[in-house]
Amino acid sequence: MKNITSIVYILFIAVSFDNSAEAQVKKTYKVDAKCHVVLTSDKEIIYFARVKEADIKKLLDTLPKRKVLTSLSRDKQQIQKVFECVPLTAKFSSLKANRLFKSQAR
Numbered sequence: 503m504k505n506i507t508s509i510v511y512i513l514f515i516a517v518s519f520d521n522s523a524e525a526q527v528k529k530t531y532k533v534d535a536k537c538h539v540v541l542t543s544d545k546e547i548i549y550f551a552r553v554k555e556a557d558i559k560k561l562l563d564t565l566p567k568r569k570v571l572t573s574l575s576r577d578k579q580q581i582q583k584v585f586e587c588v589p590l591t592a593k594f595s596s597l598k599a600n601r602l603f604k605s606q607a608r
Contacts, residue, residue, distance in 0.1 A: 530554060534590035537561055538599035540583040547572060548603045561587040
């Protein structure tokens with residue numbers, strides 16, 4: 503009986519460790535993201551970024567005032583406002599952003 507209890511305890515610890523290791527890998531794994539942004543020229547575009555999965559929500563705070571390359575100009579354009587950022591495979595909540603994403607050349 504003591505052996506069975508020991509085996510169950512060891513299995514429980516192994517499973518718990520496996521889940522925490524998976525969570526750590528997921529946090530450091532980089533994914534493609536897309537953001538619906540407005541440039542200082544009042545042009546709305548979809549900006550693409552490659553970030554850690556946990557940092558997608560942080561793009562809302564870090565992208566404004568950042569200068570980025572776009573297909574609109576050879577010069578870098580400054581981002582004025584960020585409406586929404588989602589993983590590349592997800593859909594935007596805004597219908598306007600989804601239409602813009604479909605029409606934008608990639």
